[in-house]
Amino acid sequence: MAARKKPKLAVWKFASCDGCQLSLLDCEDELLEVAGVIEIANFPEASRAVKRGPYDISLVEGSITTPHDAMRIQKVRRMSKLLITIGACATGGGIQALRNFKDIKDFVSIVYARPDYIETLTKSTPIDDHVFVDCELRGCPINKYQLLEVISALLNDRKPNIPKYSVCMECKQKGNVCVMVSKGIPCLGPVTQVGCDALCPSYQRGCFGCFGPMETPNTISMSERFGELGIKADDIIRTYRTYNSYSESFRRESEAYER
Amino acid sequence: MNSNLNANKDLHIVRREDLPQLFNILIKDGHQIVGPTLRDGAIVLDVLEGVAELPLGWTDEQDKARYRLVKRKDEALFGYSCGPQTWKKFLFPPDHILFKADKTRHGWRIDAGENAPPKFAFLGMRACDIHALTELDKVFIAGEYQDSAYLERRENIFIISINCSVVGNNCFCTSMGSGPGAASGYDLALTEIIDGDLHYYLIEVGSEKGEEVLGEIKHRTASQEEIRKGNELLTAAAQAISLKVDTEKLPKILKKSVEHPRWKEIASRCLTCGNCTMVCPTCFCSTVQDYTDLRGSQASRLRKWDSCFNIEYSYIHGGSVRYSSEARYRQWMMHKFASWIDQFGSFGCVGCGRCITWCPAGIDVTEELRFFCQNPLLDTTAKSA
Numbered sequence: 222m223a224a225r226k227k228p229k230l231a232v233w234k235f236a237s238c239d240g241c242q243l244s245l246l247d248c249e250d251e252l253l254e255v256a257g258v259i260e261i262a263n264f265p266e267a268s269r270a271v272k273r274g275p276y277d278i279s280l281v282e283g284s285i286t287t288p289h290d291a292m293r294i295q296k297v298r299r300m301s302k303l304l305i306t307i308g309a310c311a312t313g314g315g316i317q318a319l320r321n322f323k324d325i326k327d328f329v330s331i332v333y334a335r336p337d338y339i340e341t342l343t344k345s346t347p348i349d350d351h352v353f354v355d356c357e358l359r360g361c362p363i364n365k366y367q368l369l370e371v372i373s374a375l376l377n378d379r380k381p382n383i384p385k386y387s388v389c390m391e392c393k394q395k396g397n398v399c400v401m402v403s404k405g406i407p408c409l410g411p412v413t414q415v416g417c418d419a420l421c422p423s424y425q426r427g428c429f430g431c432f433g434p435m436e437t438p439n440t441i442s443m444s445e446r447f448g449e450l451g452i453k454a455d456d457i458i459r460t461y462r463t464y465n466s467y468s469e470s471f472r473r474e475s476e477a478y479e480r
Numbered sequence: 481m482n483s484n485l486n487a488n489k490d491l492h493i494v495r496r497e498d499l500p501q502l503f504n505i506l507i508k509d510g511h512q513i514v515g516p517t518l519r520d521g522a523i524v525l526d527v528l529e530g531v532a533e534l535p536l537g538w539t540d541e542q543d544k545a546r547y548r549l550v551k552r553k554d555e556a557l558f559g560y561s562c563g564p565q566t567w568k569k570f571l572f573p574p575d576h577i578l579f580k581a582d583k584t585r586h587g588w589r590i591d592a593g594e595n596a597p598p599k600f601a602f603l604g605m606r607a608c609d610i611h612a613l614t615e616l617d618k619v620f621i622a623g624e625y626q627d628s629a630y631l632e633r634r635e636n637i638f639i640i641s642i643n644c645s646v647v648g649n650n651c652f653c654t655s656m657g658s659g660p661g662a663a664s665g666y667d668l669a670l671t672e673i674i675d676g677d678l679h680y681y682l683i684e685v686g687s688e689k690g691e692e693v694l695g696e697i698k699h700r701t702a703s704q705e706e707i708r709k710g711n712e713l714l715t716a717a718a719q720a721i722s723l724k725v726d727t728e729k730l731p732k733i734l735k736k737s738v739e740h741p742r743w744k745e746i747a748s749r750c751l752t753c754g755n756c757t758m759v760c761p762t763c764f765c766s767t768v769q770d771y772t773d774l775r776g777s778q779a780s781r782l783r784k785w786d787s788c789f790n791i792e793y794s795y796i797h798g799g800s801v802r803y804s805s806e807a808r809y810r811q812w813m814m815h816k817f818a819s820w821i822d823q824f825g826s827f828g829c830v831g832c833g834r835c836i837t838w839c840p841a842g843i844d845v846t847e848e849l850r851f852f853c854q855n856p857l858l859d860t861t862a863k864s865a
Contacts, residue, residue: 393758411753
């Protein structure tokens, strides 16, 4: 078989904490292997040597919060054959999307000494509100094995195994005892997408919803159950307003309890 | 339904203090004993080394979407009802590598081998769970093509069942004809009896292998009085089961209810999380996933539990054929209570009640079945509201 040219990879940062792109560096054992099969062409966090585009694969971290970034993501899309969003900021707007529920001008005037220096958008929005996204990896942060899985699938012309069903599927298959049924701990697992290997329930905690809404989230029924467990409306709102507060179903559900 | 011990067989007594002998003989015989034990606030199934790991003095309280461990007043070892897990995970593992392949200069080298599975002894199977095993046997090995992974695990198991003297609020085995006592399918069947200071097991032998194992344990023939006590417990258990489903016309009614508005109502509560299928002892659906390493020099094919509640489960070219939640719930219920009969000649539900306890939304399958029975669609062509 003829040796294939190594695909060029770029990593882009928008409004985010860097945790997701660090997952790539966090691959440690697999990192050399990754570098052996793809050309890390533009990854400022790893190397100052930046190769010019276009790129075969772009990993995009972060949400769009400024007019400048709204322009920049268009440029990134034009330079990228495949665009993969990584993490809750890029796929759902992130924690910073909490601003979307308030008036941004109020924040700016409180936080900054010179509000007139600040140029920001009224909302923090996910990347796919702006450009076409080929594939998304959820999580806050993403799961590095899912990242390796997507890269490996792309390199080998196969479908990536990134399921969109509930956390419960993985939780039960691990043999965990349901924390909500056995202890009355509120858990977002039934409405949250799998991918974390049911991390929190494996340690006797309820799911926080880091991976955002699952494929068909019934948040209305979920909230009713929380209510039966004695969770008050204010806390139900907070439950949905963490890492993926602006994801459609979580947003709608928290707003319903605000009224 | 079996709520009486088999009067035609000799029944035996093994005293509580002699129970460790059962462990010793099975382990000596090369069995890996799997049975109930306490973990994370529930009675789960795991590999056991000895009697000390059994949930001594514990029972459970179950309700819709609720499970709590409660201390018993006695030192019963099997004084609880079904837990969150089922025995299928040992015969049909949630993740099973079908084969691995390595790329060599001469092409792909297939490595089919995983090591031979352990020789299991299942201790504490309930009558409903034994019935579930019978259903899984039909699915995996009774047909034209046998599932080798299941078969090689299944053919060597030694089954020690426990007749139920404790029933959970969500048990409905009497309606499904699967309990509370096991009629067959075991090597040894135990009924735990605690009578004042006396603590012993009434034992029925179900196979030659069972006979051999019993022969190695200190035992004696049961007295009429002891048999009467065992029967009393079983009868009381059967009577204590209050959840009921009238199964007689169920398949017919369900098949006429395809367009029933109730499905939509259920869907408003259903979380489509798949928990019911994960805890069901007869749900057997799986998907197959291919994996590669980054270099493409190694590949593996994995069989993984799947669920009819997942969108991708019914994905065929262009989309999922059961996209709505009501379509997915309907598929699950219809399969268990109607089309399973066409496929395998019996109900696909054994009445263990796990799907009721472990549904986070507290959907009670018996309540829904009763609703369909009591509110049949008059006109089968009527469309849902």
